[in-house]
Amino acid sequence: MVGQFGFASAVPLLNQVNNLLLAHTGRLPEDPRPQTVSRGVICWPGGQTLPAGDSNCRRRLATWLLDDSQPPTLLLPEQEDINGIRFPVWLDDTGRRVAADCPQARAHTFIVWPRPLEPWLPPAERRSARLPAASDHCPPLQGNDAAPLMLSGVRDGAVIRQLPGQENVTLPVSTTGGKGRRWWFLNGEPVNGENNRLSYYSISLDVINLS
Known part of the structure; x- marks a missing residue:
């Protein structure tokens, strides 16, 4: 029948069932959530909580947690290299990538979006934009932004x-x-x-x- 799609048919039926239950019990239903389920806030793309203002929190979203666990983002096999979506690097004072033994090098980890999402990401969110360029004066031993073979x-x-x-x-x-x-x-x-x-x-x- 024209116009009788899932939403138009299911919602009135659910409202009728809800009204019958309320009329029969005379009280509001209790919260059916188990004690092990709680609310939480996680950051994408890593899938875990990060402090406010962390540059690796590209999107902050509300979610449900089981036993307060926050598993990291599940990656497709053979889509990432050994580091996954986490890139530990060393940066100089200008923010460029350097070798670990370079003067004033500081450790930093970049969390990027999974590689299969690259075609749909805004240019500023892609790995080429997120990962800093290598320093000309003290370059890292090897680049870590290449896709796995x-x-x-x-x-x-x-x-x-x-x-x-x-x-x-x-x-x-x-x-x-x-x-x-x-x-x-x-x-x-x-x-x-x-x-x-x-x-x-x-x-x-x-x-x-x-x-």
Whole structure:
């Protein structure tokens, strides 16, 4: 029926049930929340409480806590490097990243949004804007803002079948993230040719019929 969507149908029914319960009991219902559930305030993107004015609290939101626990933001596997969304760095007096043994270096941790959200973030919230640039005078030993190297197109343990009428399978695979040159290896052996250093490669597999 036109206009009878979920909200229009469910809310009047719930109001009727609520009125019947109030008329039957004659008193307001008690709070059904368990004693272990309480209100809390957390910060995104870390998912935990931070002091007022902390630069890592990009959004402060009210939430419900179970046993006063505040688990950190759950990250997707293989989307982040070993640091996750927390980047411990050393900063100089100008706010640039430096090595730990540089003069007057101070420790600081930046909490950034998970990498899959980058395309939808405002420019000021992206990692390129949040993480300070490296110092020219005393640069850190290695950059820690690079995306982890990921392989797309095939997964470990995948079962691959050819299309009907074909005797082999071609798998286009590609890499994202990381820095520096890329080298392709197939069955532990380096792939020959100019395509070895590209970020994409096509694997051709011969299918063996065991039936």
